Amino acid sequence: MLSAMTFFAASAGAEPVDERVLTLAEGESRDEAAPFIDYLLEDGDRLGIQEVLDSNITARFAPVERVEAGFGYQDGGVWLRLPVRNSTGKPLERVLHLGTNFMTELEVWQEGAAELELILSQDERSPFDSRPIPYHQLAVSTELPPRETTTFWIRYTSQGATVMPVAVETPAQFTQSISAKLTKDFAFYGIMAMFIIASIGAIIVSPGRLFVSYGLYVLTVLLYLFQRDGYAFQYLWPDAPLWNGFSSLPLGALLAVSAAFFAITYLGVHGLSRRMRTVLIAVMVFQGALVAAALFVDVSRLKQFAVTSTTICILIFLASGILAWRREGPRLLFFVVGWFGIVIASVTMLAYHNLGGELTRAANLDTMRMAIVFDALMMGLAAIAGLLQAQRERAGLLRQRETALREQMKLHDRLASLERRYELAASLAQSSSRRIADTAHDLRQPLYALRAAIKHVTSGTADQQKEIAEIEESFRYIETLVASALETATVDAAENVLDKDLATPNEAGKILSALRSMFRAESVAAEIDFRVVDSSAAFAADAVATLRILSNFIANCIAYAPGKRIVVGVRRDKDKLRFEVHDTGPGIAEYELEQIMGRCVQGEAGKQSAGGTGLGLAIVSEIAMSASLEWNIRSALGRGTVASLSVLSIS
Known part of the structure; x- marks a missing residue:
């Protein structure tokens, strides 16, 4: 025992050859002791203190060579040696402050002139109240003998990073640093808490998933940093050291999951692509699998991988x-800028380290805190902007619906008036010429089509507005026919109806648009694939006669070709345009073609169809003859x- 004490005394009394000794005067502290620290990484077996004191190991x-002791991820232990000299003639009380909140294993020996003493011992099973100083970071009080050099030997292992900030402070300085750090940390927590409270208020005012997902995201950020700073072990689970050592992995995964959930909720409102969703x-599934893998894989390896996966997640959120x-x-x-700020902070710190810069662990955490506060603020603004945008869109939709309802009421009024006029035209047709009866026949189909079309005009969307425009075209057509029928209430006037050129020249596109509107609902009801190919061509012919002929063609196709396909379009044929109506129905036998041209004559397919009159093609023949078509x-x-119907083309 005496020989050992003599060895310790000789070791303590002699100054290191390189004079790298932290010398303290009365009232003096050192918050960055790294320039005076030497290190040794265990290579293989664990080393004991006596082995380390051997001159060959020492x-x-x-x-x-950095601003703080830090050696990345290590499987074995890390040894630090810090010689501290008391230059005064009286003992100095100091606090050895280790700026980390938790290590898997930690032992600190104080080697003086007379003895070697274990002054701090913590491992993954040590509860919080076993710490000599009840502080969220590891620290221990000690006394430095007068005019002697004391060597502190520190051994630790970590499942995560091995950064170990070391400071030697006076009790007053330590108390002051505690106060400053608590003020700074809880100011940050207060800001995050305000974001959470704001999200709760937003949920109350505007219930929905958006602010719920934002509140969860901010809450997980707060919980993760509360754990990382060490306050969770101090206040939330002081008697669960094993959980505390493991908790950074699931809490980090929960943070990534909540961020992904917010991204899906927020961006989904704006048409997030299926692939990005x-x-x-x-990302959410992978984070869950990462935590589950702790049952089979070493936790330290998972924590190393979690750092890389977190960076990948941030890039994914930015990319989305x-x-x-x-x-x-x-x-x-706002969403893009928020995640861009996180990426910039991460890249800046990585570049600074890799290019030889020096940042302390506290500076790293402060930088990330600032980036996180900025990100949370941007996400909050993004959520508010999304809410305001949704409200504007709802208001716009309501205005569109109101406009559509007004238009629908107008259409109903016009339809009622049109039906009254139709009834008058039909009654006149009983005692008028045959052409008025034909016109009344033609009116039945458009009126039915218009009734069906009006029933579907409710939402006020862009497609519905287009339908309204097409219905307007159909109304003009029917109103023209009714007006013509009323004008020909006498037999003499009727002889001149079809000679009247209502619109010369005319646009084929308007004719086709009116046909599409007239027969859309009826073709859907008959399960017919009804297609109208638009055209920009112009022609010179009676538009009313053209529409009447084509509508008879289409009405026959729908009646005799249910469940098939009908295509309506225009072809150019030298100086003419040829309107064509194709169907894939059962067809007509050649011997029946001439028969069905007569009035009140139906083919075999027509006889099997309910509601036919046999007037359609006879009317077509008479209209075409009168209009020279x-x-x-x-x-x-x-x-x-x-x-097909041929008309004169206008080039």
């Missing part, structure tokens, strides 16, 4: 925001029918 210690869901921003525009700018019908049993 000679292997090397100076710490799948990627974000995959950029893709949605490019699609939706400035309203997603050429028409034709080709058909074959089992191959469908093609009806």
